[in-house]
Amino acid sequence: GNSVTQMEGPVTLSEEAFLTINCTYTATGYPSLFWYVQYPGEGLQLLLKATKADDKGSNKGFEATYRKETTSFHLEKGSVQVSDSAVYFCALSPPGGDDKIIFGKGTRLHILP
Amino acid sequence: DARVTQTPRDKVTEMGQEVTMRCQPILGHNTVFWYRQTMKQGLELLAYFRNRAPLDDSGMPKDRFSAEMPDATLATLKIQPSEPRDSAVYFCASGSSSLADNEQFFGPGTRLTVL
Numbered sequence: 001g002n003s004v005t006q007m008e009g010p011v012t013l014s015e016e017a018f019l020t021i022n023c024t025y026t027a028t029g030y031p032s033l034f035w036y037v038q039y040p041g042e043g044l045q046l047l048l049k050a051t052k053a054d055d056k057g058s059n060k061g062f063e064a065t066y067r068k069e070t071t072s073f074h075l076e077k078g079s080v081q082v083s084d085s086a087v088y089f090c091a092l093s094p095p096g097g098d099d100k101i102i103f104g105k106g107t108r109l110h111i112l113p
Numbered sequence: 114d115a116r117v118t119q120t121p122r123d124k125v126t127e128m129g130q131e132v133t134m135r136c137q138p139i140l141g142h143n144t145v146f147w148y149r150q151t152m153k154q155g156l157e158l159l160a161y162f163r164n165r166a167p168l169d170d171s172g173m174p175k176d177r178f179s180a181e182m183p184d185a186t187l188a189t190l191k192i193q194p195s196e197p198r199d200s201a202v203y204f205c206a207s208g209s210s211s212l213a214d215n216e217q218f219f220g221p222g223t224r225l226t227v228l
Contacts, residue, residue, distance in 0.1 A: 032214035043117075043204050043219030044156075051214050089156070093215040099144045099163060099208065101217055105155045 002027045006090045006104035014112050021075040021107050023090035031092040033066055033073040038087045085111045115139045117207050117220035125226045131193040134223045136205030145188045148204040195227045
C-alpha cells in the first residue's frame with residue numbers, strides 16, 4: 001500500500017544551520033509529493049510540492065527533489081531561522097483518482113537563537 | 114483570500130454532552146476532509162466527502178461520531194455522547210478533485226477538551 005516514512009523528531013538546530021528532514025515513500029506509480037508545515041496553534045499549510053520525478057519544489061528557502069530511484073523527497077534549507085520552528089509533514093497523493101493524501105507522522109523542528 | 118473556516122476554535126465540554134463542529138470549505142472546492150490530531154496518534158483521517166457524498170468514514174468511531182454536508186458550504190462533525198478520549202484538535206480541509214495533485218487546504222482547527 002501507500003505510505004510515508006519521515007525522520008523522527010524533535011530536531012533541534014541553531015539559527016543559520018543547514019536543515020535536512022528525510023522522507024521516503026512507498027507507492028505504486030507516480031504519486032504527487034508534498035511537504036506541509038504546521039506552525040504552533042495553526043492548521044497545516046502547503047510548503048512545497050512536486051508532481052513528477054526529478055521535479056524540485058521550493059518555497060521560503062526550502063527545497064525538496066522528487067527522487068524516483070530512491071523513493072525519497074527530503075526537505076532541505078540552507079540557513080534556518082527561529083521562525084522556521086514548526087512541525088513538518090511529508091505527504092503523498094496516490095495516482096489514479098484517489099482524493100486522499102497520505103501523511104507522515106510529522107517532524108518537530110526547534111530552532112535556537 | 115480564500116480560506117477554510119472552522120467554528121468553534123475552542124470547545125470545552127463535559128463528558129456525555131453533544132459536540133458539533135462546523136467547517137466552511139473554500140468556495141468551489143468539492144472535497145472535504147475531517148482529521149483528528151493528538152500527540153499520541155498524530156494526524157488521523159476521520160471522514161471525507163466528494164460533491165457532498167460521504168466516500169470514506171472508516172476512520173471514524175461509528176457509534177458516537179457522525180459527519181454530514183447539509184450543503185456545499187457547510188460540513189459538520191458531531192460527537193454524541195462525547196468522552197474524554199475525544200479530546201483533540203479537529204481539522205477540516207478542502208480540495209478540488211479537478212486538480213491533478215489533490216492539494217488540500219486546512220482550516221485552523223477546533224480544539225476540543227472533554228472533561
